[in-house]
Amino acid sequence: MNSYQTFSAHVRDNSPVALVTVIEGPHVGATMVVTPAGIVGGSLGNADIDRIVARDALGELEAGRTLVRHYGPHGESTPEDLIDTETVRIFIESFSPPPLMWIFGAVDFTAALARVAKVLGYHVTVCDAREVFATRRRFPMADEVKVTWPTPMFTENGHRLSSRDAVCILTHDPKFDVPAIQGALATSAGYIGVMGSRKTHAKRLERMAEVGITSAADLARIHSPIGLDLGGRTPEETAISIVGEIIATRTGRNASPLGASDGAIH
């Protein structure tokens, strides 16, 4: 297998891999493939630079970052070592598994949200305890459909959720939504959204308080009612408002029209 085949096999398996390429300096175009197991293909020109850049690439891969770094010809990276030496610019590109979206509740909004989430590259899991609703036939666009209650779902798989991932709770059923919120709060999920009218939301706050969800830090993590105020009604419009909120949460923006402000766009 050449380096490209090794690299593409990892990308297809959704297993983390960094592609590392010299873009300026000696050996332009030299490419190396790095995984958490170490260097799995290629070389940047010499063993010293390979070792040092592989170590840095692993750090970038863990953080999911893609960027250019500068080194000396043998991997020197401290400023004093770089004076009067040729600089090697190296592009480190991280390929991390897709972010996860768990959607609780197998309703019409779920199908629309799953479709929109797929457009954004999420690995989508639909979860509902009702066997007749949680079927592959109803959610062909989802990557997984699980017939289970929220508590076992989080107990078994919650450790997989990180700050890149989203939990969307679309059931309006108290049997589901409070356990799902409790489960989601115990994970590192970057976004937790819960659907419901303002009335439902107010009642749910009471039920959450009954099970001890009262801290400001916990409540601040919960987006409820879910979504941005776009005034949409259909499941598809609602899905757009939800993913819009997910993006704005990640970027820390307030999701107002660009025309109403004059700061930098990106």
Add this chain to the structure above:
Amino acid sequence: MRELLTDIDRWQADGKRVAIARVVDIEGSGPRGAGAAMAVNQDGEVSGSVSGGCVESAVVSEALAILSGEQPSRVVTFGYSDDEAFAVGLTCGGIIHLFIQPLEW
């Protein structure tokens, strides 16, 4: 790159040579971030994109020149500038730096 793999594999299976162009850096406002990629085969067929359509045709010319050996693998810059070398611009006013190389690794 992820979305290019199927086309690249097909081209390579047909014995076609392939160049890849990847955004390595952007300055100011850019439509796609670092890592946006496109692939160009020796016949000028294209997969993927690196901007909102502003620079793709210029990237194809560069990629073909690199595949034919007229130009070495290198960083190519597109964007707003007074320099005539940057005649192909981005409508958003940003600058993108692409690394273009033959896929020979």
